[in-house]
Structures are given as C-alpha cells and as structure tokens.
Amino acid sequence: MSEWWKGSVTYQVYPRSFQDDDGDGIGDLKGITRRLDHIAGFGVDAVWLSPVFTSPMADMGYDVSDYRDIDPVFGTLADFDALVARAHDLGLKVIIDQVISHSSDQHPFFAESRASRTGPKADWYVWADPKPDGTPPNNWLAIFGGSAWTWDTRRRQYYFHNFLPSQPDFNFHNPEVQDWHLDTMRFWLDRGVDGFRLDTVNYYFHDSRLRDDAADYRIKERPDTNPYEMQYHLFSKNQPQNLDFLRRMRAVTDEYDARMMVGEVGDSHDPIGIMGAYTTGGRLHQAYSFEMLGPQFTPAHFRDAVRDFFADAPGGWPCWAFSNHDVRRHVSRWAEHGASREALAKQAAALLLSLQGSVCLYQGEELGQTETDLDFDELTDPAGINFWPEEKGRDGCRTPMVWEAPAPNAGFSVANRTWLPVKPEQAAVAVDMQGEGSVLDFYRRMLALRRGNEALRTGATEWIDAADPVLAFRRGASVACVFNLSPESVETSAPEGEILLAEASGVKGDMLALGPNGFALIG
Structure with missing residues (x-):
C-alpha cells in the first residue's frame, strides 16, 4: 500500500463549515470526528483538512501564526489526535494543509524579523529597500489587490506578500527557513498524518534579483476585475529553485511509510506543465491546478488537460478536482450545460471519477450542492470584500455543510448565528434528503465501481x-x-x-x- 494515493479519492473538509459541536457557530475537530462515518460511508480513501492551525483568521486559517498547534476555535492537539485515530479506524487516510509559502504577520518569527535587520530571523522573510523615489522595489502585485510590497516603519524596508499584507512571504533562499519547515512536516508525520496538501506550492521561491514581472498581453486589452491577472508572473513565483526544495520535502516523506504530498499549482499560464514538472524526478507524488476549476465545459477542454499532462510527464501523476474552497461550486458554475441540478451533478461525478489520475471531492459536492448567494454584509472573504460586486469572493462555496433539513442551521450548529449563513436553497439538499436515486446515492455507486475496478483507478x-x-x-x-x-x-x-x-x-x-x-x- 505504499502507493495507496495513486488513483485514490480524497474528500476535502473545510473545518469551519463541516460540523459545529461546541455551539459557537464555527465547525470544529470534534464535529468532524463525529461525522467521519459519513465520509467513510460513501467510499473515499482519504480526508483532507483545510488549515486548523493557530491563526488570527485574516484569511480563514491560511495565515498561520503557530504551525505546531491547533487554533482554539477548532479544538486542541488531543482533539486532532482523536480525529486521526478515528479516521484510521474507519480506513481513512488523513491529509493536512501545509501553508508554508507565507505565514501570518502575527507569527513570532515575523515579529522578530521586522524588529531588526541583523537579528537571527532578519533574513527569514523577503525584505527590500525602496527605490530612490520611495516606491516599492518592483512591480509585483498581490492576489488580493494592490502591490505585493508593504512598507514597514520598524525596518524601514518593504516586505513581500503574494496575498494580504498580513501574510508575509517566507524567504526560502535561506536554508534555515527550509530546514524549519521540514522539521514541522516531521512534527505532523510523527502524529500519524498520512500526507500533506501543499498550498501554493509554486510560490515558495521568488527571484532573488527582484526583476519586474512582465505584462501579459494575452489576457485581455482592458484590466481584469483583479489586475493580478494582467501580469505574467515570471519572477514572483515559479522559480527553478522550487524543484530542489520539493526533492527535500519528498525525502522527508520517504522517511515514513506510505506517506504522500499533493501540491496546489496556482498559475494561469502553464499549470499542466508545472504539474508535470513537479510530480517527476523524485518530487511531489501528485499535483493539481485550477485547470478543471473554471468555466470551461467542453470535450476538448477535459481531453486536452488529461492528454497534455501525460504527454508532458508520463512518469508524473495528476489529481483532478471540479470544486474546492477557492472556486464557485461546479453545479452552479456549469449550470448552463445541465438539464437539471441533479443530472449535471451525477454526470460531473461520473466524469471526474473516470479520469486518469487521483481525485479530490469537496464537501457538499456529493449532495449536488450549489453556490450560496450572499449579501455584502454576510461576506468574510478578503477577495469578495475587496472586489465586490464584480467578484463575490469565495464565501459562497464555503457555507456550512447541511445534514438534517428541518434542524436549526440544517444540523450544522445549534448557534443562533453561524459564521456564514445556512440558506434554504442549500438546506434543501441536506444529507437526510438524499434517498435512493439521489446524487449522494449515485456517488456511493460510482465510488464503489471505481474502487472495485483497477482500470478506473490506474488504467x-x-x-x-x-x-x-x-x-x-x-x-x-x-x-x-x-x-x-x-x-x-x-x-x-x-x-x-x-x-x-x-x-x-x-x-x-x-x-x-x-x-x-x-x-x-x-x-
């Protein structure tokens, strides 16, 4: 079973929204543990937990302030250990997020780094002097809007952040940074996790010469909602040094039996090529991109993605997904191509679970869940708040899991108010409404067919x-x-x-x- 991941099906849990057991309106580890029977019951191989580490939650856990502890909103390390043990009892592997390209600005390492240009952590983050006119050192942009550089009055330098200003990027050119993150991987492997989902795996290294990114004239003539898409990110990410570090990460997982890494490739220009390069040569076990997480729904699109991957990287291995916590749910995204919600949801399940590679399902996908329509005052996502109304952000796919339609908050929580609302359209497809012939029933049958057919898993x-x-x-x-x-x-x-x-x-x-x-x- 050392290659259990090859052809596997992983179920992504967004912890804030899966099950709230302490009644505060936010999901927690004990709630996930209680609902693991649902995940194991329809036939997947593994569960992936989005971040549960200590965080100020500026980006809902993707801004980590302590990589080796659990945020109190989710529980404790003991709760985490209990979850892993229960998952293993049910035959489920456990994969956890590792968000190491950047940390929270509340991390003690960043506090030490910004305090002095000469201290032990001075070079752990990416710092640069301003241009002579005081402007940032180059034209790199942040994904959530604006410059990727923020001025710090303590060091009188700019620091680099691909995302929010409160998410400073680590300096992976510093070997000490690499070593520390590898030790953190060992911390979680020693606790029994079976693998890692690596957030923004192609963002670890930046160009040390800080050269400007180029304009991408292929996108469109007028600015996109988010100007980040107007640049070709030649130097702010996708650097060749990434490949050597991925080999070091692979060596760590190889110290343990049957462990796995799947990387998220965040790139709009050559995602399939990067996926191939990152999963060959003793690097990642598998990788996924946003190639199938967009609006395209044509035979050519699906055929080209799979064909191009294996043509470029016959020794690599992809992981395909149609939905996750960062994109509009596919039943809503592809609605114009569907005769009905149920018909489209079943077809998408059959197609995804028939593709060569591994598969990741997102919570609620097995119910045929749709995108939640939210008002501005209900948003929490920085992307939605910054780019409203043209871009509504990611909250619409992150609303709570629905379990029992008649129950308060559809069984997610007994709280008077949940962190994101449960609306009637979502509650209508709750687990207890999914009888014979339903979308959930179809997922069970399709997963059983895939599990029992080696051609569908690895052919x-x-x-x-x-x-x-x-x-x-x-x-x-x-x-x-x-x-x-x-x-x-x-x-x-x-x-x-x-x-x-x-x-x-x-x-x-x-x-x-x-x-x-x-x-x-x-x-």
Whole structure:
C-alpha cells in the first residue's frame, strides 16, 4: 500500500463549515470526528483538512501564526489526535494543509524579523529597500489587490506578500527557513498524518534579483476585475529553485511509510506543465491546478488537460478536482450545460471519477450542492470584500455543510448565528434528503465501481473519436466512458460491452442514445 494515493479519492473538509459541536457557530475537530462515518460511508480513501492551525483568521486559517498547534476555535492537539485515530479506524487516510509559502504577520518569527535587520530571523522573510523615489522595489502585485510590497516603519524596508499584507512571504533562499519547515512536516508525520496538501506550492521561491514581472498581453486589452491577472508572473513565483526544495520535502516523506504530498499549482499560464514538472524526478507524488476549476465545459477542454499532462510527464501523476474552497461550486458554475441540478451533478461525478489520475471531492459536492448567494454584509472573504460586486469572493462555496433539513442551521450548529449563513436553497439538499436515486446515492455507486475496478483507478487513457458534445475514452483495456456534455439528447457509436453504470442512456442497435447530460460506463 505504499502507493495507496495513486488513483485514490480524497474528500476535502473545510473545518469551519463541516460540523459545529461546541455551539459557537464555527465547525470544529470534534464535529468532524463525529461525522467521519459519513465520509467513510460513501467510499473515499482519504480526508483532507483545510488549515486548523493557530491563526488570527485574516484569511480563514491560511495565515498561520503557530504551525505546531491547533487554533482554539477548532479544538486542541488531543482533539486532532482523536480525529486521526478515528479516521484510521474507519480506513481513512488523513491529509493536512501545509501553508508554508507565507505565514501570518502575527507569527513570532515575523515579529522578530521586522524588529531588526541583523537579528537571527532578519533574513527569514523577503525584505527590500525602496527605490530612490520611495516606491516599492518592483512591480509585483498581490492576489488580493494592490502591490505585493508593504512598507514597514520598524525596518524601514518593504516586505513581500503574494496575498494580504498580513501574510508575509517566507524567504526560502535561506536554508534555515527550509530546514524549519521540514522539521514541522516531521512534527505532523510523527502524529500519524498520512500526507500533506501543499498550498501554493509554486510560490515558495521568488527571484532573488527582484526583476519586474512582465505584462501579459494575452489576457485581455482592458484590466481584469483583479489586475493580478494582467501580469505574467515570471519572477514572483515559479522559480527553478522550487524543484530542489520539493526533492527535500519528498525525502522527508520517504522517511515514513506510505506517506504522500499533493501540491496546489496556482498559475494561469502553464499549470499542466508545472504539474508535470513537479510530480517527476523524485518530487511531489501528485499535483493539481485550477485547470478543471473554471468555466470551461467542453470535450476538448477535459481531453486536452488529461492528454497534455501525460504527454508532458508520463512518469508524473495528476489529481483532478471540479470544486474546492477557492472556486464557485461546479453545479452552479456549469449550470448552463445541465438539464437539471441533479443530472449535471451525477454526470460531473461520473466524469471526474473516470479520469486518469487521483481525485479530490469537496464537501457538499456529493449532495449536488450549489453556490450560496450572499449579501455584502454576510461576506468574510478578503477577495469578495475587496472586489465586490464584480467578484463575490469565495464565501459562497464555503457555507456550512447541511445534514438534517428541518434542524436549526440544517444540523450544522445549534448557534443562533453561524459564521456564514445556512440558506434554504442549500438546506434543501441536506444529507437526510438524499434517498435512493439521489446524487449522494449515485456517488456511493460510482465510488464503489471505481474502487472495485483497477482500470478506473490506474488504467491508461485511450481517446475515442466522437463528435461534440460527446466526450469518449477508454480506461485500461476494459472500460469505455461516454459522456454527453450538453442538455440536449444525442446519439453516438456504442462501444462493445455491458453497461456498468449509466444515467439517461440506452443502446439502440449499434448506437448509444444519450439523453441530456446522459452518460454510460461500459465494460
């Protein structure tokens, strides 16, 4: 089982929104532990926890102030240990987030770094003198808006932050920074975690010469909602030194049995190429990008992503996802391509779980959950607050998990007010409403098919010629997968074999009739 991750299915839990057991309106570790039976019950291999470390929560835990402790809002280290033990009892692996490209500005290391240019931690973050006119040292932009440089009156220098000013970037050119983070990995591996999801894995190193990023004229002629997308980030991230550090990280996981790393590649220019480079040569076990987390829903898009990855990196391994905590939920994002919410949700599940690679599911995806429509005064996400109303941020996909439709807050919490609201549209698809024939029932059946079929887990992909809107391919030598990516009925050539699992489809002679969002897995 040393390669248990290859072809695995991981379920992402957003801890603030999964289950609140202490009644404060925010999810916690004890709540997650209580609900692990749900996760194990529909057939996944692993659970990934978004950050639960000590944090001032300026970016909901992606701003860490103590990498080796649990934030009190979620519980204690003892609660974490109990969660890991229960997950292992249920046969689930546990993967935790590691947010190491940057810390919170409340981290003691940053407090020490900004206090002096000569102290022990002076070079642990990225500092630079201003230009002669007092402006920042270069044109790098922050993802949440504005310059990626903030002036610090203590050191009389600028510090670099790819995200919020309260999220200063570590200086990975300093070997001490690398060593400390590797020791932190060992801290959690010693506690029994089975792997890491590495946040912004291509952001660790910056160009030490601080050269300007180039304008990206391929995006559009007028500014995007977020001007970050107007630059080609040649120097602020994606640096070659990243590759050597990933080998050092891999060496740490290899000190332990059957451990795994999956990296998040945040890049809009060559994500598939970076995924391939990062998962070959003794680096990451697998990587994912935002390639399938956008609005594209065509046969060519899905085919090109998978085909290009394995063409560029035949020895690498991808992890595919359709939804996560950073993007609009796919049932809402692709709604125009669906005959109904349920039809689209089932088709998306069948497609995702048929792709060559590993898979990550986001909490609520198994219910066919939709994006929550929030008012401005309900937002917590810096991206939504900064770019409202054109960009509503990520809160709409982070609202609480719904368990029992009639219960207060759909069973998530007994609090009078939860950190994000539970609205009727979301409560309508609660777990207790998912009977026979539901989206959740389909996920169970599809996951059972994948788990029991080695071709679907690890088999190579052979593409089958089919006219749009049909996507067709064969996994291994035994399973043909055919999808109608439209809300209209179509017919296409029927592969030989028996139908293993299908929706809105049937064989007519030598033709396969596919209804709106119909599909068939044939073997």
